[in-house]
Amino acid sequence: MSVLFVEKIEATHTDYDTIIVRFSGEIGIKSDWTRRTYEKQVLQNIKYYLKKDNVKPEKIVHTRGRIYIKTSNVSPTSQVLTRTFGVSSVSPAKQTTSDLNAIFEATVSIAENTINEGATFAVRCHRVGTHTYNSLEVCREVGGQILAKLKHRNLAVNLTEPNVTLTVEVRDKDAYVYTQTLPAPGGFPVGAQGKTVCLLSGGIDSPVACWLVMKRGSFSVPIYVDNAPFTDETAKQKAIQTAKKLQEWSAGFMNKIYLVSNGENMKKILQEAPARFTCLLCKRLMYRIAEQIAQKENAYGIVTGEAIGEQASQTIQNLCAIDEAAKLYPILRPLLGFDKNETEILARKIGTFELSTQKAKGCTAAPNQPATQAPLTALQEAESKLNISEMVQSAIKTTKVLTL
Amino acid sequence: MSVLFVEKIEATHTDYDTIIVRFSGEIGIKSDWTRRTYEKQVLQNIKYYLKKDNVKPEKIVHTRGRIYIKTSNVSPTSQVLTRTFGVSSVSPAKQTTSDLNAIFEATVSIAENTINEGATFAVRCHRVGTHTYNSLEVCREVGGQILAKLKHRNLAVNLTEPNVTLTVEVRDKDAYVYTQTLPAPGGFPVGAQGKTVCLLSGGIDSPVACWLVMKRGSFSVPIYVDNAPFTDETAKQKAIQTAKKLQEWSAGFMNKIYLVSNGENMKKILQEAPARFTCLLCKRLMYRIAEQIAQKENAYGIVTGEAIGEQASQTIQNLCAIDEAAKLYPILRPLLGFDKNETEILARKIGTFELSTQKAKGCTAAPNQPATQAPLTALQEAESKLNISEMVQSAIKTTKVLTL
Numbered sequence: 037m038s039v040l041f042v043e044k045i046e047a048t049h050t051d052y053d054t055i056i057v058r059f060s061g062e063i064g065i066k067s068d069w070t071r072r073t074y075e076k077q078v079l080q081n082i083k084y085y086l087k088k089d090n091v092k093p094e095k096i097v098h099t100r101g102r103i104y105i106k107t108s109n110v111s112p113t114s115q116v117l118t119r120t121f122g123v124s125s126v127s128p129a130k131q132t133t134s135d136l137n138a139i140f141e142a143t144v145s146i147a148e149n150t151i152n153e154g155a156t157f158a159v160r161c162h163r164v165g166t167h168t169y170n171s172l173e174v175c176r177e178v179g180g181q182i183l184a185k186l187k188h189r190n191l192a193v194n195l196t197e198p199n200v201t202l203t204v205e206v207r208d209k210d211a212y213v214y215t216q217t218l219p220a221p222g223g224f225p226v227g228a229q230g231k232t233v234c235l236l237s238g239g240i241d242s243p244v245a246c247w248l249v250m251k252r253g254s255f256s257v258p259i260y261v262d263n264a265p266f267t268d269e270t271a272k273q274k275a276i277q278t279a280k281k282l283q284e285w286s287a288g289f290m291n292k293i294y295l296v297s298n299g300e301n302m303k304k305i306l307q308e309a310p311a312r313f314t315c316l317l318c319k320r321l322m323y324r325i326a327e328q329i330a331q332k333e334n335a336y337g338i339v340t341g342e343a344i345g346e347q348a349s350q351t352i353q354n355l356c357a358i359d360e361a362a363k364l365y366p367i368l369r370p371l372l373g374f375d376k377n378e379t380e381i382l383a384r385k386i387g388t389f390e391l392s393t394q395k396a397k398g399c400t401a402a403p404n405q406p407a408t409q410a411p412l413t414a415l416q417e418a419e420s421k422l423n424i425s426e427m428v429q430s431a432i433k434t435t436k437v438l439t440l
Numbered sequence: 441m442s443v444l445f446v447e448k449i450e451a452t453h454t455d456y457d458t459i460i461v462r463f464s465g466e467i468g469i470k471s472d473w474t475r476r477t478y479e480k481q482v483l484q485n486i487k488y489y490l491k492k493d494n495v496k497p498e499k500i501v502h503t504r505g506r507i508y509i510k511t512s513n514v515s516p517t518s519q520v521l522t523r524t525f526g527v528s529s530v531s532p533a534k535q536t537t538s539d540l541n542a543i544f545e546a547t548v549s550i551a552e553n554t555i556n557e558g559a560t561f562a563v564r565c566h567r568v569g570t571h572t573y574n575s576l577e578v579c580r581e582v583g584g585q586i587l588a589k590l591k592h593r594n595l596a597v598n599l600t601e602p603n604v605t606l607t608v609e610v611r612d613k614d615a616y617v618y619t620q621t622l623p624a625p626g627g628f629p630v631g632a633q634g635k636t637v638c639l640l641s642g643g644i645d646s647p648v649a650c651w652l653v654m655k656r657g658s659f660s661v662p663i664y665v666d667n668a669p670f671t672d673e674t675a676k677q678k679a680i681q682t683a684k685k686l687q688e689w690s691a692g693f694m695n696k697i698y699l700v701s702n703g704e705n706m707k708k709i710l711q712e713a714p715a716r717f718t719c720l721l722c723k724r725l726m727y728r729i730a731e732q733i734a735q736k737e738n739a740y741g742i743v744t745g746e747a748i749g750e751q752a753s754q755t756i757q758n759l760c761a762i763d764e765a766a767k768l769y770p771i772l773r774p775l776l777g778f779d780k781n782e783t784e785i786l787a788r789k790i791g792t793f794e795l796s797t798q799k800a801k802g803c804t805a806a807p808n809q810p811a812t813q814a815p816l817t818a819l820q821e822a823e824s825k826l827n828i829s830e831m832v833q834s835a836i837k838t839t840k841v842l843t844l
Contacts, residue, residue, distance in 0.1 A: 060779065062750070222779045232756060248777025252747065336756045336757050336759070337756055337763075344656035344772075352740045356741055356770055359741075359769075366759055366771065367770065369776070370773075370774075372773070373655055375655075408474075
């Protein structure tokens, strides 16, 4: 999935005055009401980013399935957009009228600045509305004009594998010319779906899980369960820094992180429960803590970075045994089917990989030989010797909410 | 994630006599016991496939982190391997000894058949063990020999972007020469994890979800809940055909599909519950049916193809409300963070897309205006007027197990 967006923008030609923003295809097939709501949310999120980055476009036009942003400053605007969920792609473009001569002029001018000596090119045309010409005629005529005007460059037309593709989009009285379609992350705009909470550790996986859920429109409130003194301050700082990075993708929705101290509870687990169950009991406790916060936040699910078999606590049997602790909310695990390297590829694109891989002390409470197939009954028996609800409450009492 | 494997094998040079099989990187970082168990499972699955395809290799050698398959028939063997979970990549290779002259001979012979007139090439060398030469010397000497022996072809060395890369792997007394590294699907071998069950519809998503869970080592038993007369026979046949396709990835583990008739229950739901809740009540019923089968199968989770917001029943609020119906098992939703087009890309690679997109009657029980934010209490109230446990039991009584 990580193949579907890039961060880097190559062409930011000064001829361009407009950015064409295309909504995710999945938004277009929603019912009318949902489509309008989602498109509005995308627009609102774009406006948030533009304001935050102090980019002031001259005009924003929202039509069905598209947004046109008029700006003389396409580069920073495109940057913002390729990080906006609900957008499938963007094209920096030159706007002109649907008059054929105006199209020729705009296209030749862009061709002059994008097609190098000896290169090949193709012209494509999409047309909506009634015009005195058809698309094929546009392609042929524009191609001819470019060959004539740039004769000294020895250009050639190549329709299958051109070096440069010039696209002319004619929409009623307007026309747009562009050479690039920059992929954006797709999905739904943050805010389109109900809220979730996310158990954010200092590791690689949980930020990616959180990102994937945001990509599908659900703003996820991060929770860091601090097992100090079994983990160190670095782990906590990593989680906070990661939340700040995820905030960049959240269109302003993510603005805080819950910090919960769980070290005292871990001491009790280590003292009173079989060592091989430590991580599983810790996870069950974290789910319950997350449930309390989810209730407070009016959220609808708990996001975790668990992938089948990635760690001992994540075997299918163990996932089954720990899942039972969450009675009120679904545990949402978008990475279930991911290999570690696939998660890492995505973490790099999101921008959390570097933060997640900073050195920190591993959790010293983890046993050498963790159970890989713990029966639920055995975990429940171990918990019966602990006062679980009191442990949850005492952890919740330590909660600090840090503004990001 | 779908970027990480291909199905097509290009080079199947007759010089080759060995296939180098590399385990997924994630297997290599497991504890010794787990690593050995997983590697053995990969080997067992490979042997299953080879036997099934009637491919008879001369010899299979399993060393740490690698399998070497000696065969004169590299093409069908490679085909099998690029569909085997737990394998990250394979290379058809020529085996020889670590004697420098033997390496020269093998490399020049392969170069002769793989490097075209005027092309560029590079030689790389990996070495394990003690030898009278180092890796750099191998590269330099082999490169020189190729240039000399194939002088008439006007070849050139290019270390950054060569047309052909010849790799020499020296392992103690053996050496292997190859030009291709074919990606395989990665993950863990089917059978490495506990069993799950999978709610397989006739649609695009659920087979991909099932495949992803199998990719992580969990064999998933397919269940088709048949809502006829609200769906048609084609939908059922699509599910069966899809299960057969998934079977090809299961290394022999998947050999049956559960077929459960649920039409009578749907009639009751339509008669007695608010129309906007139909799909949600249907899903809650399906989860409960799947739980019964999971218990019978000693499985540890229920796999579904749900993605956040993809359908009205899959909003975050609705996922929260329907999840509650599954009391005994986690609902495993590996597609939660996938966009529809990402699922489709994967479905095409898996080979289920064509089957899933055959025309079938959509479920006629689905309402025009389904609830997108159903409160759990409202669903529970609707269910209180139905005899849910009797409905589950009467559906279970209709269960047929079809051998694939």
